[in-house]
Amino acid sequence: MPGILNGLRVVEGSAFVAVPLAGMTLAQMGADVIRFDRLQGGLDSGRWPLAPSGKSLFWAGLNKGKRSLAVDMSHPEGKELITRTITAPGEDAGVFLTNLRVRGWMDYETLSKLREDLIMVTLLGDRHGRPQVDYTVNPALGIPDITGPEGHDAPVANALPAWDLMAGHMCVSSVLAAERHRLRKGVGQEVVLTLKDVAAATLGHLGMIGDAVLNETARTKSGNALYGAYGQDFLCADGRRIMVIGLTGRQWSGLVKTTGTQTEMAELARATGRDLGNEGVRWELRREITEILTPWFAARPAAVIGEIFDDAKLTWSEFRTVKEAVEQDPDLSPDNPVFTALAQEGLGTFPVPGHAAVFSALAREAPKPAPALGSHTEEILSEVTGLDDTEIARLFDEGIVGSSARRTLYSAA
């Protein structure tokens, strides 16, 4: 089944979240993505969460649909094989995506000598060449300081590697933008981005740098409140917790009407001399508003509130655990065409997501499992790198390349 990026070939040298996500996303859009790894597997081969078997669910999730090439990268011939794979001919090939520290043999200058129109996208830690991960960039920029319950005195880091995820998607658009340029102008190029720059720029895009420079009062922790307007979590009669949004004028008036708190809100406006129709006023008076709304939520179980809110077309959701979400929400199951129940060797069967966007020109592609380490070594060396059977046999025999699935088979042939 052809994907939207059919024909494009990307070679990936990576580990962890961002670049593997980028390669996986390109693969799920139909590109031929070849990830190369050391013979013992990448630095992320055992990353948690793990399946009961001990195999990494993280690795399986971030390498779906790729082809795997396993090479002894410390061996000169191994290096040459990777070089040849990256710079192999093909109009839509010659794209290299990496977050590995560049050494002479694998940098743009060296590789582009072998393929002049090479596109190389590199994600680094920061612009000083220092290593950075999501867990270090986030504290340095101050997000944990504004996360968590009001008055809590310690920083609270996010459980989601948000900067990594964003940087990964920026690697995807970097590949596509550079390939568009190559298609039109015939030239390749190097694209460099750093995790810290991605995060710092995003802070600026959201207005937070201007806020810090221009305003005396700094933003503080505000629990689960929607920043800058109204949105709050409430405990319901059955102990469940609901989030409801009053960001737009329509959401706000709908919330007031649905909870029957028009009189109390009018009284609050009168007493404070403020206009609750202004989103910033709702933010400043959020505690008073929440106090007015609290009894309404406390008097009804979550399921009843959900029905009332759906009827009123309010924007709301219920807090859940990940397990509850996975067990109860059809949107995280094969009921949603994004997901397919996929049996994966050594892991088990569970709903696996394809690409979230649907391109109408092509049928939706079902997700493919991640490859076993080196399971495509032989076919890549033959089809992409252009080696003959004798050379390939020698490389396997000398342990310069490997395949968890085929090495024995190959040796036996």
Add this chain to the structure above:
Amino acid sequence: MPGILNGLRVVEGSAFVAVPLAGMTLAQMGADVIRFDRLQGGLDSGRWPLAPSGKSLFWAGLNKGKRSLAVDMSHPEGKELITRTITAPGEDAGVFLTNLRVRGWMDYETLSKLREDLIMVTLLGDRHGRPQVDYTVNPALGIPDITGPEGHDAPVANALPAWDLMAGHMCVSSVLAAERHRLRKGVGQEVVLTLKDVAAATLGHLGMIGDAVLNETARTKSGNALYGAYGQDFLCADGRRIMVIGLTGRQWSGLVKTTGTQTEMAELARATGRDLGNEGVRWELRREITEILTPWFAARPAAVIGEIFDDAKLTWSEFRTVKEAVEQDPDLSPDNPVFTALAQEGLGTFPVPGHAAVFSALAREAPKPAPALGSHTEEILSEVTGLDDTEIARLFDEGIVGSSARRTLYSAA
């Protein structure tokens, strides 16, 4: 200065984070991005944070470098103008990006009749057509349940609209992938994605759905610890807080060596019969490891630790407030080529980010400010929509289009 996407024209009908970010990102990569809005401005025109003047820093941040078209969308002629702008001729035009609820006149079916090769990328709330925002998707998927201090009994939402940001970047790659397809096959298409699907799929990509299905023990809150390996925050002698990472083998052995805790770690391994060289074991024994390391941090101020860690090439950072980060970190200042000190009307001067990725084939583009509402109405109607001066004058006179900057000037002409 030409950007990497030079020539591409995108029309954006949007509000809030995701789609405005997508359009802004395309604009910062060199595309001509036209955002249209109601005469009174979009739903996000007053979104916090605000400058001391009351003007939105959020809007200024997410609409940089776009052209602004202000139209009365309730007027039939206003609708027609938007339709004509979206479907205007031009090989690299005919791309429409939106998160507005599709109504008859603005849906793909109607628009593609006027321009057959139209590319339309639409971001919706969820697949059921329900409205969703970052603040509702996140609780529904369970992230707040695993965020926050160990043992804290309430969910903790993230201060960063991570799903919105990710969805925005996926809109960017959706535009580029569909345009690549159009360039090769000559056909346009509709691309649809939903915020909830983006988040749900990402949960799966990270292995969290497999984890929830296959494992009995659910992941719980673990404070600021790096999940699945070792990484922890520590209070230093001066009350500052540092995050240090022991994810890879090299980071871990470097941390043990640098803190001189080899004996204690060996003793811990012996007492528990576990191998601390295994990242999962470090995760399971994180409390014991942290107890061993705590005195070393408590005995030194953060600045001293930072120097020691830099010398040892460890991966670490210091927790800061956003204000501290902006005031102290050169990476968030014009010292970093990503940032330019930009004077913006009605806001003030502060460091404004350009696109985080650097494309070597072209000079880096400095960020441009966001437009004033409707400030390009006249030139767009003339150049893009192809109206003559008389028609444009009539539209301004009848209040069907507007421009905060030029309306008076135009009427006076």
